[in-house]
Amino acid sequence: MNRSARRSFLKGLAATLALPAFPSLAAAAASRPLQPARPLRMAFIYAPNGVNLSRWLPTDGTHLSPTLEPLAPLKEHFSLLRHLNQDNAFANGDGPGDHARANATFLTGVQARKTKGSDLRIGLSIDQAAAAKIGHLTRLPSLELSTDPPRRSGGCDSGYSCAYQFNLSWRSESTPVPAERDPRLVFEKLFGGGNPEQDAQRLAxxxxxxxxxxxxxxxxxxxxxxxxxxxxxxxxxxxxxxxxRIENAGKFRTIVPEELRPTGIPASYREHIRAMYDLLVLAFQTDSTRIGTFMLAHDGSNRTFHEIGVPDAHHQLSHHRKKPEALENIARIDHFYISELARFLTKMHETRGADGHSLLDDSMIVYGSGISDGDRHNHDDLPLLLAGHGGGTITQGRAITAPKDTPMCNLYLSMLDRIGAPAGRFGDSTGRLEIIA
Amino acid sequence: MLAIACAGCAGGWHAFPWISARLALPAAAETREALPPPDPETDYLASIQPILARHCFDCHSEGIRKGGVEFDAHRDLDTLFADRDLWAKVRDQIDFHLMPPPDDPQPTPEERQALVSWIDNRIFWVDPANPDPGVVTMRRLNRAEYHNTIRDLLGVEIDTPTLLPPDDSGYGFDNIGDVLTVSAAHVERYHSAAATALDAALVAGSASHTRLIPPRPHGQDVRAWATGVLENFALRAFRRPPETDEIERYLGRVDAAIERGEEPALGLRDAFEVMLVSPWFLFRGELSGKDPIDDQVDKVLIDEFALASRLSYFLWSSMPDDRLLGLAGRGQLRASLDDEIARMLASPKADALVSDFAGQWLQLRDVPLLAPDLKRFPDFDAVLATDMRRETEELIKLVLRENLPVHTLISADFTFVNERLARHYGIPDVHGDGFRRVALAPERRGILGHASILTLTSYPTRTSPVLRGKYILETILDTPPPPPPQNIPPLESATADAGAASLRAELERHRADPNCSACHALIDPLGFGLESFDATGRFRASDNNLPIDTSGKLLDGTTFAGPAELLDILATGYEDRFLHSITSRMLTYALGRGLTPLDRPAIDAVKTKARENDTRIIPLIRAVIHSVPFQYRRTP
Structure with a gap:
């Protein structure tokens, strides 16, 4: 089935299934205790430009592969997701611009309006949808992190405003939430400037x-x-x-881990990523927020990776045209990112929350890219991982294979149920992805 | 009748009853009354549709919509003519010889000209007596503007990139009202930045403190003194005279401080802090024009304070100074506009035009982010990158300082180098860190021979004829090539060590694909002509020990043997196109919005003024400021 045919078929399916099911879905969510008694955390981590699929996809039926090898010690705590799509990242008549769309659609599931700026429109992102419901339970409703370098000037991808390509999180359909890239400022946002009295005065x-x-x-x-x-x-x-936020700051007190205060942006990319992951762990551990997003780099990023011996620009490289040398270098970049993810997840596993449970037990971490194969710019069967046990509501340690062409937003609906922010639909969702249970 | 009107199209248009309905109705002329005087339809059926039918309809009608372009998907001719996006696309494709594909029969030059003129004069017709100024969304200060405004308002420099979130851009610039959104993070950071800046400015006894809060004259009432201080600050911070009740409200903050037993100066600082987070400061709000000054009901001249702000943020990326505010207050700014423009351009603050306008238009801001592969280009480092950017900035500053013709930017047979850059270029006898003017060998002319641009348009490991060709088309000629077709990988391979010769061979081989050739036959030759320069802009005669072929043929048939001839063709044969490019980019930047086809009269007016003045830069800037969209607001 070609794309547009499949799209209209899916739309038809959504129309026939989702509409009558609307009220009962909410009822089902209420009757089935999906949301565990303990508070959960959710995080979304974005890696740009797709992956080398031949190294990413397991060949032995498990959920481990050469690229995912750094996650082997954590294999009971994560799963590989198959056949989840962001169909609204495809052109659907809007022409080129797959990088802007991949980035813009990843957490929204909505087709970005093609504009260089005059009338931005996308949709509320999943993290902000959750924050709107449960954000008041913590000091910060959500935390947005990035290790993308300072933005380049000039135009962005094929007629799309740069707002689409440089932001993951959207507070409304036209207002992005800028992510913070300076670890020192993230720490300050979480714990204040170091002098509680001054901080209180400043907030007043x-x-x-x-x-x-x-x-x-x-x-x-x-x-x-x-x-x-x-x-x-x-x-x-x-x-x-x-x-x-100011009201909430007064309600929630926390001990400031002053010895962990960062001094600025580390020079090495690896150290920068680690600093941000550490802050995310810290934010969850102190229950400063339960919702985080982390953009490792924006889609279309042309970052070079000298520290792992890859001098080529990532986006350029992602158009590998099946050349072995290019594919090899892409795999090295993928492996680099996965190694840092493994370090983060290990820390989440080893860290106990205030209630004594492992943070990873009580989390839902989505990691992946809005493009599958960089050479094809496709947005189906995205390279995605789901880590954390969702307070015992997610069965990990496997390849979770959804029916072909399942909207990624179905996963989001199931996550919203668990975190206590159930919704009838989200983005282009057609239902829930309860095979994660 | 229909068959005549549609000669050459295979009967498909018979399926569209609107054509016959339209032609059968002589009364159709009535509906034309509401349309502008030129009648698109008459010319269309007689002379335009036949050309389209011969050269375009095979791929763009009857359900075939290559590139998303289809001429007969419209309900009727009026709808077709109203599809300005379509006609803008068609115009560029025809004008720049992108279509029909090179292997297909080509329209005659007269036919191309007829199409372009018809689109310009009929589809994009705007009543010259009543041009539309368009709509500018209220602009938030971006980081550069915030930085400069705080500098000029408070007299202190703050670390703005650390204090404020980055701005998103649209239409190639980060000062576009619609794209400058506000989130909670912005509000928090604006407040922190205000506090930081005021702490720095109000150090007791400092010059800035004395200027912002002058000592109270002996015997003057505290409130009268505070009122004066607040009025002065609000005028400059809000870039308009404050209203009495407004000052009363801020005075309340001073009263409260006094009641708390604090020094009145602390209350003033508090009021300043509030003003710096107020939307009146953070946004460039232009008051609603309720009283049209002239008899044109759909637009009003912006008031002089709004004009002062548009002027100063365009030329200085900062607030209007006291002189501009004074002139606006006396209603004399419009009358002395040209003098003020000259004064402002002579100020060091006009360097903002170089860093913010040219820095984004030519992408010079990105030069410090470049990361060529140090194994291949060991002499590259951050210092050299700074020098590269400086070279181009020096040329732009010279053009501004000496009011040179704009094409100097692409035709200059001289440049500015210091010792490091001279060594990079192989220019002898330049010593020291300072930049000086040197003559160039014929293969380098203007910014396209600058290492900054040549490195910007390369990959970290090698040159890219495609990136360079694209840059010339987009940035220099304002003719962005259409993006590649969906799911067709770029022509160039990602391999690092292909070498120039094999790269050229590979590109030429792939151009055999008709999907690619239409655009790449335009893009690639421009890049081939610059292959004498490596990925950091050094001259090279060979690559991988193979000679480099730098010859090429442009789509209009002009051939060139190498960079010297190519750059000469661009500087002389495409001078007018370059004027168009700088004009449209500068208008976008000055207005803070994307241009629409309705802005064509403004672009044409600016170009005409510039041409009358030998295309010198200052008359061009002046014409931008005098243009209708800069001077007027559309009334709601």
Whole structure:
């Protein structure tokens, strides 16, 4: 079946199945105790440009492969996901721009409106959907991390605004959530500047300042054209979000692990990645937030990997045209990323939360790319891993093979159930992915 | 009748009843009343459709929509004519000889010209007496603008890249109103940045402290003094005169401080802190134009304070200075606009045009991020990258300083180097860190011979004729080639050590594929002509011990033997196209929005003014500032 035919078929399927099932799905979620008693964490880690599939995919029916070899000691704690798609990352009539779409669709499941800027529109991302429901239970509703280098100037991918290609997380259909790349600032966001008294004063001042400027914004709105008032709405939403954070900061106290305070951005990419993973563990361990996203690099990234002897630019390399040398170098990059993932998961496994359980036991970690094979720019059967036991609701240690062409958003729906933010549908979901149970 | 109108198309249009319905109705002329005076239909049926039918419809009608282009998918002719995206695409394909594919019969030059003129004059017709200024979304200060504004407002430099989140860009620039979104992270960081900047500026006894909070004259009432301080600060921070009740509100913060038993100056600092997080400061809000100044009901001249801001953020990436605010306050800014433009361009603050406009247009901002493979290019390092960027910036600054014709950027037979860069180029007798002007050998002309651009358009391990050709088309000629077809891998292989000769052979072999040839026959030759320069911009006569073939043939048939001839062809034969490129990019940057076909009159007006002045840069900048979209707002 060609793509557009399959797409309309899927749409038809969604229409026939999802619509009548709508209310009962929510009921099912309520009757079936998917959400464990203990709080869960969820994280989404994005690696760009697809993978070398011949090394990524296992050949022996297990969930281990040459690229995934660093995860062997953790094999009971993760699974390989097969046949999950982000169909809205395909062109679907919008022409080229697969890198922008891969990035934009990964956590939203929505087709990005093709615009260089005048009318951005995508959808709420999965992490923000969860944060909207359970974000108030922790000091920070969510944490957005990145190790992408400073942004390049000029145009982005094939007629798409750079906003699509450089952000994973979207607070609304037109407002991205910028990720933080400086470990020191992430630490400060989590634990303050090091002087609790000053921090409290600053937050009190901030509250007073924001009360005042909300009034400014309302006065300003009266003086502007309607077109500009939408910008002020965006501003006011942001102000309200900060006010909520300030309230929560007062509610949740935490011990500051001062000895772990980072000094800045490490020079080596590997160390930078490790610093960010460590902060994610720390954020979960201290229950500062339960939701994280981490963009290792944006899709289409042309980062070079001198530290593992790959001088080529990643995106250029991903167009391997089946040349062995290029494929070999892609596999080395994949292996590099997986090694760091293994280090993170090991730490999650070894770290106990406040309730004494392993963090990994009580987590759901999605790792992967929005492109499958960089040479084909395809967004079906994405290279994805799911780690963590979801508080005992996920059976790990296997290859989880969904029916062909299952929307990745079905996984997201099942994750939302578990974290306590159930939804009727998300992105292009057609149901839940309960084979993870 | 239909058969005549559609000569050459195989009867498929018979299936579209709207054509016969339309032609059968003489009263159709009535519906034309609402349309602009030129009538697209008459010319279309008589002279345009036959050309399209001969050369285009085979692949772009009757359900065949190669490249997403189809001429007969529209409900009726009006809908077809209203599809401006389609016609913009068609225009460029025809104008730049991208279509029909090279192996197909080609339209005559007259036919191409007829198509382009018809599209320009009919589809994109705008009443020159009443051009549309378009809509600019209120712009948030981006990082560079925030940095400079704090510098000019408070007199301190802060570490903005650390303090503020990065900005997203659109249309190639990071000052586009629609793309400058605001999240909670922004609000938090703006507040922290404001506090940091005020801490630095209000060090007791410092010059900035004295300027922002002058000592209270003996005997003056505290509130009267504070009111004056606040009025002055608000005028500069909000870039417009504050209103009385507005100042009253801020004065409340000072009163509160006094009530708490604090120094009044602390209350003023608190009020400043609030103002720096206020949307009036963070956004460039332009007040709604409720009173049209002239009789044109759909647009109004922006007020002089808005003009002062547009001017200063365009030329300085910063707030208007006291002189601009003073002129606006007296309503004299428009009257003295050209003098002010000259004054502003002479200021060191105009370096922002180089770092922010040219830095993004030519992508010079990315030069420090370049990472050539050090095994292959051992003399490359961060210092050399800085020198490379500096060379190009020096040329742009010279063009601005001496008001040179814009084509100097691609035709200059001289450049600026220091010892390191001279060694990189093989230019003898240049010593020291300082940059000086040197004459160039004929193979290097303008920025396309600069190491900055040549490295930017290479891969870390080797040159890329495709990337270089694409850069010339997009950036220099403003003719972005269409993106490659879906799921067809790029022509170039990823292998590092192919060598120039085998690379060229590989590219030429793949161009045999008609899917690729239409565009790559345009892109690749431009890159081949620059193959004398390696991936860091050094001259080379051979690669992998094989001689390099730098000859090529452009789509218009012009041939060249190497970089000297290619660069000469670009500088002389494509001078007007380069003028178009800098004009459209500069308008985009100055307006903070993407251009639409409705902006064509503005582009044409700027180009005309520039041509009347030998295409010198300052008249061009002046014409951008005098253009309708810069001077007006569309009324809601």
């Amino acid at each position: 001042r901030r509250k007073s300042v924001l009360d005042f400027v909300s009034q400014d914004a309302k006065r300003m709105a009266a003086r502007l054209d309607a077109h500009d008032r939408t910008k002020l709405d965006e501003y006011l939403t942001a102000v309200r979000d900060v006010e909520t």
